[in-house]
Amino acid sequence: MPVLEPLSFECISHSAEQTQRLGVRLAAALPAHAIIALSGPLGAGKTQFARGVGLGWGASQPLRSPTFTLVQEHHRPADHHTLYHIDLYRIERHEDIATLGLDEILDDQTGIAVIEWAERAASLLPEDTIQVRFEIVQENKRRLTFSTQDTATWQILLAFRKNAFGV
Ligand SMILES: Nc1ncnc2c1ncn2[C@@H]1O[C@H](COP(=O)(O)OP(=O)(O)O)[C@@H](O)[C@H]1O
Ligand SMILES: [Mg+2]
Numbered sequence: 001m002p003v004l005e006p007l008s009f010e011c012i013s014h015s016a017e018q019t020q021r022l023g024v025r026l027a028a029a030l031p032a033h034a035i036i037a038l039s040g041p042l043g044a045g046k047t048q049f050a051r052g053v054g055l056g057w058g059a060s061q062p063l064r065s066p067t068f069t070l071v072q073e074h075h076r077p078a079d080h081h082t083l084y085h086i087d088l089y090r091i092e093r094h095e096d097i098a099t100l101g102l103d104e105i106l107d108d109q110t111g112i113a114v115i116e117w118a119e120r121a122a123s124l125l126p127e128d129t130i131q132v133r134f135e136i137v138q139e140n141k142r143r144l145t146f147s148t149q150d151t152a153t154w155q156i157l158l159a160f161r162k163n164a165f166g167v
Contacts, residue, residue, distance in 0.1 A: 023052020
């Protein structure tokens with residue numbers, strides 16, 4: 001049966017800290033392998049959110065906005081799993097994405113991928129990707145829309161929503 005309802009919900013963040021905390025909460029709901037696609041304009045809060053995911057996941061170093069590297073690998077001491085922080089802002093041509101080794105990253109069954117400017121690789125991401133779209137509403141106000149096309153991943157998002165918002 002086709003999925004008629006979009007598997008999505010939105011929320012408003014009123015501060016950078018709140019956006020980071022949402023990332024922490026999402027990380028807590030994730031299985032060992034997950035792909036999180038962050039999209040939206042510059043300054044919308046993608047890196048803030050990614051930092052939260054890194055914290056909640058247990059990365060040994062804080063995630064930061066990459067300057068030249070497109071992929072930054074983080075590890076956590078507990079199980080040596082990998083978090084790949086990817087920023088496609090500087091991708092100039094779509095073909096350049098091929099040089100990232102995205103396939104192996106997405107196939108890492110004990111790895112988490114957090115991708116900023118993920119709209120630039122949309123066609124390469126699997127159905128079970130967690131999409132988070134960021135919109136700037138006001139100076140300190142952001143709308144975050146969480147969605148996925150996969151029903152099992154939707155359950156993860158529902159658990160996150162319950163944990164973060166109590167509904
Ligand atoms: N509600 C909010 N959520 C996230 N960032 C916010 C919020 N309000 C203000 N900000 C500010 O917006 C900027 C977001 O930057 P960043 O996370 O690097 O964005 P992006 O990675 O999307 O380009 C930061 O300077 C942050 O302090
Ligand atoms: Mg960023």
